Amino acid sequence: MTLIYGHRGAKGEAPENTLVGFQRCLEHGVRRCELDLxxxxxxxxxxxxxxxxxxxxxRRGKVSEQDAAELANIDARQGGPGWVQPCPIPRLAELFEKCDFEHWQLEVKSASRVRATRTVLAIQELVERHGLRxxxxxxxxxxxxxxxxxxLAPDLSRGLVAEYAWLDPLKAARNHGCELLALNWTLCTPERLKRARQMGLRVSVWTVNEPALMRRLADFGVDSLITDFPGLAIATLGKG
Structure with missing residues (x-):
């Protein structure tokens, strides 16, 4: 059974990475999501x-140059599907409180050593506070x-995001002690999936939006797929 994850909530159906997007994902019965921090x-x-x-x-400026209270008042519905109501940038804590997902993939972008340390410690503290480890x-x-x-957080499950094949993603995932390999779907072949299985890695593929591709990757045996259209994925694959 291939599990379905909503990409940034339901990026194709509602403004990405907003509360309404994650609620839309849940409305489809998709109780797994991927988001960015x-x-x-x-x-x-x-x-x-x-x-x-x-x-x-x-708006102009960097996320890292604004306080959380300022960011939480900024409307983030630009560039996505049309939406009538403002959609502020959410705190992760707010989503943990309001959205009952069975599993969350939390992606952290590239960071300096200092920033990586601060981010990981913040995730660990919030996850423990909400009992979501x-x-x-x-x-x-x-x-x-x-x-x-x-x-710093060896008890948290880790996953490698691999977009390009210039390094062997399987070796890199193993070297970092990962349990999950989040693969750009174009890198997903039956041979790579077989090797991942032999190494004990779960494979999640992104971003998969066409029904024929959803079916093909599910037939390959991927553990999960990440989609902008969780409603379409449910209609195509059934409830995962």
Missing amino acids: HLSRDGELMVIHDPTLKRTTG ERITVTSSSREVLRALRR
């Missing part, structure tokens, strides 16, 4: 993909982030 200036985990505000809010996998393509996870 950046630290605010005052150290809170904010759910937004880019390091800058421009694409989703139209068994429902979380922290993913990253950043070696600094994966090293910080292994060093």
